Amino acid sequence: MTIENNINGEANPINTTGAQGENSAGYVEVIIQKAYLRPEYAVLLSGGVSGEMLRQAASQAYKVYLAADAAKTIDEFNETGMTASVEILQPVEVQAQIPPESMDAVIAVIDPENGNQPLPFMKTMAALLRPAGRLVLVVKEPRSGSWDLDGSRLKVLMHKADLVNVILQSEPDKLAAHDTSIQECFFLAGSKNVAGARSNVRKRYQSLAEESSCCGETEPSCCCSSSCCCGTEEVDSTVTFNTGYSIEDIQPLPEESASLTLGCGNPIARANLQPGEQVLDIGSGAGIDVLLAARIVGEKGKAVGVDMTPAMLERARLAASKGKFSNVEFKMGHAEALPLEDNTFDAVISNCVINLCEDKGKVFEEIYRVLHSGGRMVISDIVTDGDLPLEARLEAAGWAACISGALPHTEYLGLLKQAGFSIEGVQQGISGGTLGDTRVYSLEITAWKP
Ligand SMILES: C[S@@+](CC[C@H](N)C(=O)[O-])C[C@H]1O[C@@H](n2cnc3c(N)ncnc32)[C@H](O)[C@@H]1O
The missing domain is CATH 3.40.50.150 (Vaccinia Virus protein VP39)
Structure with missing residues (x-):
């Protein structure tokens, strides 16, 4: 499904509440800034992405692929300022629909509940990036979570996925203020290595x-x-x-x-x-x-x-x-x-x-x-x-x-x-x-x- 640039009410068929806890503009801005989007960029948004995150990405890039339970995202989506066309994919379709090394940036939200283990997921996302493209990950550990995540381990995993200049930020307070089910939230950003x-x-x-x-x-x-x-x-x-x-x-x-x-x-x-x-x-x-x-x-x-x-x-x-x-x-x-x-x-x-x-x-x-x-x-x-x-x-x-x-x-x-x-x-x-x-x-x- 594609939503064209000047999206209108009819073209937007999906209407629900969006990802919990991401309504704070500050929180979303931190994530979007780390992707350093440019008007010529194609970007993949994957996982529990909020409408605000989609709006900000779609107003800074030319093409956004949304690989998420889109029903959770589009309701909040306000197309003001949007420059990109948005294409919605089922998460299982991502690897079939998006060629390797074709994304300028990937922004992904993962938590233990969606079944993604961090390293295989990082590797899959990194494979979609062009060299020098940026991966921004939001890793959430729910209070009931079993990963027992720690920031330095996540950084090591990012390096194992061939990412460099890895920056980690842990934001337990900011997110917990919006979502009490989250124990800890890590923002990680890194660039895909430029071979040679x-x-x-x-x-x-x-x-x-x-x-x-x-x-x-x-x-x-x-x-x-x-x-x-x-x-x-x-x-x-x-x-x-x-x-x-x-x-x-x-x-x-x-x-x-x-x-x-x-x-x-x-x-x-x-x-x-x-x-x-x-x-x-x-x-x-x-x-x-x-x-x-x-x-x-x-x-x-x-x-x-x-x-x-x-x-x-x-x-x-x-x-x-x-x-x-x-x-x-x-x-x-x-x-x-x-x-x-x-x-x-x-x-x-x-x-x-x-x-x-x-x-x-x-x-x-x-x-x-x-x-x-x-x-x-x-x-x-x-x-x-x-x-x-x-x-x-x-x-x-x-x-x-x-x-x-x-x-x-x-x-x-x-x-x-x-x-x-x-x-x-x-x-x-x-x-x-x-x-x-x-x-x-x-x-x-x-x-x-x-
Ligand atoms: C622009 S030159 C600067 C040389 C010196 N600092 C100067 O002011 O004249 C860069 C130097 O860094 C070295 N270099 C580049 N990347 C390096 C790396 N990853 N590790 C060690 N040396 C490196 C190059 O071989 C080169 O001699």
Whole structure:
């Protein structure tokens, strides 16, 4: 059954009370916001979906599939502002009617009473999503429930279903105020992994590291004050990347590092490093920030760089040896699984790297793990003011150019807080521009491990 955009009374044959407990606009908005819907999106709503949830989805997307006991939903449905056509499916028809990897977003409500076990259900929903599409789950445990749910277990299950950037919110009070039969309610959101993103990123940085210099001919080869390589002409955006290093900062460094600045800010300038400190740079590239840190922390301190690209590590190690730095180390590794001990560093810096990582949530957890208690994280990174179009989020060149992997500002900071950080300061940085209708810009963030 399809309800067309300008739905009228006749075309709406179903009229009952809607899902209990979801009438609160606040509750529904939280869920809808997590899906980051766009006007070109097709979205599946599954499970005990309220009329208000349907209305909000149908006024932000172009197509909504409603796989629910629709009789429970449509009565509340008020078509004001609706832009989407709505197609109603029986829940059992979903897999037959919706092709794999065809949904831009899926919003689903599950509880033990509808018989869905969380992991198989998450996997089924994730299979319907296009890569980079978002799954938003509302998991309700009734007071009589037998699942004994716990948020961290649900997060692990989301990862097992191939979802990244998983955010969990538990809202027992909000929902219980509307539905006394619910003991606990979890909101979970995650994006479907983009296969191949990491290998495309590595390929691009491998070839950049193998080039002798990324600086334009107008710049002296030893000191790129702008970051000439993070962006690329292959991506149709106005985003420009700047670092803000001074020539005095860079000139004394070996050319292998100084001529390949790929950042979008200057975290060292904000990190307030002190002699004797242990510093880690994640995604150290040709080593510029590690060498700058090593000069400040001195012989009694240490600066460590981790990068996943062999040619970058080679270049950074050559620079360290030419510059006779004895207090630096470069390690091969991934930001999502750092090859480092717990509670080791006083400061972790990173310059335009986390946007390139598929699972930012995992990266923040890793940074938290390797920092001492009381240690700080000082990063420059790229975010957006809303969701990028899904097509852009899939572009290999866009990932390598530090744009396609960028998350909305609020989602990024949500993941950071979820990892346990206390955020001290967030400022818009000196890199930025637009891609289509989305603003893309650098953030300068300082956060502490309590
Ligand atoms: C844009 S460059 C920035 C390099 C350096 N921070 C700078 O400011 O010049 C990104 C670097 O991060 C590395 N990188 C990207 N994703 C990574 C990941 N998941 N784990 C480790 N390194 C990664 C790339 O190999 C590359 O050297």
